[in-house]
Amino acid sequence: MIQLEKISKWYNTNGARNFVLKDIHLDIEEGAFLSIMGPSGSGKSTLLNIIGMLDTSDEGNYRFFGESVFDLKEKKRTELYKKNIGYIFQAYHLIDELTVYENIETPLLYQDVKGSERKAMVADMLDRFNMVGKKDLFPSQLSGGQQQLVGIARALIAKPKLLLADEPTGNLNSKQGEEIMELFKKINTEDKITIIQVTHSEKNAAYGDRIIDLLDGRIQQNIQ
């Protein structure tokens, strides 16, 4: 599904290259649950953003379902992206001005899904996450765990093939974190959605079936 070849990214400081990522090779099969670990500044998030097509590398090749992502025009890439990828953030990043319902609905708007269909899909999702009663609340009226559930629901609504999560439990207490990870596991096994998460926690990483360890922009360890 995902092939990264010789991916490097750097910043120029005082004329010297400061590598964020260096020669990353990575193959990810469909249906995998990959955890990316590593200390702060090791390049985890950058790698995730490159996989998520939000960022580009300075060198290397990235194939997504066989398509060479970096060679695509922006429009094409956005198309590929919004059909296949869902994103989850540590800080949830819900739109404050929209209700729970509307937040979940938004990705569908960008995919031009019809109104009636949209309604059904959002209702389904609310049902599945037990949030029907909260659909008219605004993000600020929810707890952190609930906000992250909305974030996940939003990421899943468009039925992506790949779910990217950047420290999804970073702002949550351990109980809420566990619930989220259980949910991930379930999504991965039942819905066959590929998941890549960035995490600090060994425990969370263990939910995945594969862990890579990054240090200074290089893959240290690749545990299958």
Added chain:
Amino acid sequence: MIKNYIKTSFRNLWKNRSHSFLNIAGLGIGIACAALIYLWVEDELNYNHHFANRKNLYKVKDQQTYDGTTYVFDATPGKLAEGIKTEIPGIKRTSRATWNSKKLFSAGDKSINEEGYYVDPSFLSMFELKFIKGNAIHAFDQLRSLVITEKMAIKFFGNTEVTGQTLKVDNQQDYIITGVVEDMPTDVSIQFEWLSPFKIYEDNNEWLQQWGSNGIITYVETEPNANIEAINKMMFGFVQTKKSESIAHMFIYPMERWRLYDTFDNGKETEGRIKYVHLFSIIAWIILLIACINFMNLATARSEQRAREVGVRKVLGAGKSKLIAQFIGESLIMAFIAALLSVLILVLVLPAFNGLVEKELSANIFKWNHLSALMGISLLCGLFAGSYPAFYLSSFNPVQVLKGLKLKTNVSAVFVRKGLVILQFSISIILIISTMIIYRQVNHIRQRNLGYNRQELVYLPVEGNVVPHFNAIKYDLQKTGFVENAALSRSMVLQLGSNTGDFNWEGKDPNKQVLITVESVSPEYISTMGMKVKEGRDFYSNIKSDSNNVIINESFAKIINRKNIVGSTVTWGDDSKYTIVGVVNDFVYNNMYGTAAPLILFTDTTSVNYLTVRFKPNSNLSAALPAFEKVMKANNPGYLVEYKFVDESFDQYFKTEKLIGKLAAVFSILAIVISCLGLFGLAAYTAERRTKEIGIRKVLGASVNGLATLLSKDFLILVLISCFIAFPVSYWMMHNWLNDYDYRVAMSWWIFVAAGLLAILIALITVSYQAIKVALTNPVKSLRNE
């Protein structure tokens, strides 16, 4: 999708209520202001549109060249109308008309002065008068017939069923009312309450038979497809075919230019009122621009708050174009709310504005051109003001935004923002300076020494027995103790209507004609006006003793240029010889901005039209005026005493300038208000953005004063830069404007300094509110938030 956008927009607007309010209020005021100007301009451009046939209507202009200078008059010979109609192809109809003249009309015990013209019967159909009673064809069948307006009919009789009734004119003949026409709208050049056959006037004025005497207006209606150039070619030499030595060259001048042009400089048409129409149209756009700048500035300044939303939407799959659409949509929504607000503002201020510009403007939202103008303007504002923020906001990189990194302040955005503030304030300062200079120029002229004392001087048209009984009236007036002197004259002192090039004197170049103003007066004229005899003597009080003597003004004396001017002679035409007995000081007439043109005074009361009365200095007018009226009524029974003050009539000359001054003042205030709304918003944003910095500084021991200065300084620098841009621009603009006036005020440097200081002061007040507010915040609060 659109629903989602609109929802976000409204929730965003509501969440940032104060910010939205500033934005919408600024834009709303801007649109309202532009709408006012639009209405004014529309009204000016539609002047005379009442006449459906206006494209074919003209009046004859008369140009005469004296000593290299060409003058253009409306006055034409009496026989011209008939002559050009029969001899020049393409001219369909013509009508002679007198100048607007006031006559006393009486019915029963009701006597009222009304203005009107003597015109030919063709006038009635040329100007498409709408007859309520009677008709255009037969209205003037009888000699002493009278067509009156509905208003006048109701004034006298209470209804319009008045054909066949008579009105006594000037306490002499009875005229029979043969028609009642609809009142003229206020926005046309032809204004009258009554019309009467020109024949009556013709019978009393023999000079109308001479081709050399120009004294009436000639209106022309051309055939629909007439060749105007060919007509004017024939017009040019037409008078010469009748009187070969004439220097009067005629041309026809279209109705469509009467209102907005009709000013001539040395025979060439120059911009008249249209100058101000253009000017204010430009100002309308500029004020809209200022309002749009606010919008852009506030929107980009708040971008940080929207940045996260942009990031999230991008991650959720929104393309750049969709985000641009969203933000432009948002600004369109605001523009339309602003448009609604502007309608409200318009409704509230239109009556006051009408009072200011002395018009009856009305906005009608259901009139397609008003509605489409409003919609068009708001659409334009929304698109224009929304475009820059939309492109700016939609270009955010989601990775950076969502990492929670503080956005690096975009250097170019800040540059643009500062540039826009400078632009706003430059415009505002230019407007302030212009307003001040216009006001000073108007005041300068109004305080001009005209060469006589125009205070406590009243004038009124002479009617009935005033001329024959003048000496008795003067005696009675002086006996009241309030009146110092009184005099008769052909013209009222500010506007001397008669001139000729037919004077000769010893040493004059025989090939040159010099245009000399001629005025006939009673002997008391100079002393009544308070003019000074510079050389020689004043007229003797016995009018007969000076019948062959004249007094000239200084500029005429300068032209004659000889020693012993008193005692020398001038001849008028071929034979009449006059001795100069005195030289009166130059006094200003006709052109209030110019210098006195050469003038000659005769003592002759056979054709005088005005009585001028000088009250004693500092007399109590509330007692003096009734005493004066009583004397007039006693000596001239049956006539109304309708007098005017010379200084008030003098003020009328500056109506346009005063209007321009008032409009400039209003719009410069609005410009600065809108600019300050924007500045206030920007200051609020900056204060918010620097809360943390301020907190730290406070903890480190900064004083409130110091912090307020720190925050205000940046803005003041911008205003200061604006000053340096505005000064030369406004200097150049006002220099050009003042150049139109011979008598003009100097542009003092302090005006510029004052305008600059005013702008700085206003900006400081605007900004310092925010600065002080932030400086006073408890640092614990602002630091904890981080």
